[in-house]
Amino acid sequence: MYNYAGKRNYNRKRSQVIRPLVLSDYCLKCQGCCRFQEENSIWSPHLLKSEKHFPPASRRKNSLKLIPQNGLFYCYYYETTKKCCRTYRRRPFECRIYPFLFCRKENDYYIGLDPQCPLTEEKFFKPRLEAFKKYLFGLSKKPGFKMALISNPHLFQDYPKVKAIFPLELK
Numbered sequence: 001m002y003n004y005a006g007k008r009n010y011n012r013k014r015s016q017v018i019r020p021l022v023l024s025d026y027c028l029k030c031q032g033c034c035r036f037q038e039e040n041s042i043w044s045p046h047l048l049k050s051e052k053h054f055p056p057a058s059r060r061k062n063s064l065k066l067i068p069q070n071g072l073f074y075c076y077y078y079e080t081t082k083k084c085c086r087t088y089r090r091r092p093f094e095c096r097i098y099p100f101l102f103c104r105k106e107n108d109y110y111i112g113l114d115p116q117c118p119l120t121e122e123k124f125f126k127p128r129l130e131a132f133k134k135y136l137f138g139l140s141k142k143p144g145f146k147m148a149l150i151s152n153p154h155l156f157q158d159y160p161k162v163k164a165i166f167p168l169e170l171k
């Protein structure tokens with residue numbers, strides 16, 4: 001079953017509406033997302049300046065609040081008993097594009113793909129991944145989307161081991 005989350009535009013600008021990508025039943029078994037080794041992990045979700053309705057991390061105002069539990073740091077919205085996202089249909093912009101990521105190496109900006117997500121290796125998922133890549137590429141050419149990225153440079157991180165997919169022109 002495909003996730004349905006990106007189909008509705010909840011208080012988002014048109015340029016920030018993102019189609020759903022990952023598969024909820026697969027993710028429920030994997031559980032690789034939404035928890036982090038460190039409180040200030042670069043992998044934790046970054047918030048757009050316009051996503052002020054999400055609770056920020058205490059030390060990083062542009063990141064989502066994490067809750068320490070059993071030696072890990074869980075996203076504020078992660079429901080540990082049901083193993084799901086409590087705000088799935090309204091989750092942050094960045095959560096919507098994963099396993100794609102906004103990446104930066106010095107002055108180079110690009111869209112990357114995280115090979116740590118097992119879905120990226122699944123044959124059945126390749127066409128969907130390819131379609132989403134094209135979709136993101138199309139979005140990256142739209143002035144509204146570009147402006148959202150330019151105004152939120154903190155989205156871009158130097159993630160280790162991420163595969164570069166296509167460069168972003170942010171001028």
Ligand code: SF4
Nearest residue numbers: 027030031032033117
């Ligand atoms: S790592 Fe990939 S498959 Fe696993 S929960 Fe995250 S998006 Fe789903």
Ligand code: SF4
Nearest residue numbers: 034075077078085095
């Ligand atoms: S907002 Fe939801 S999808 Fe995003 S990290 Fe938190 S629990 Fe996961």
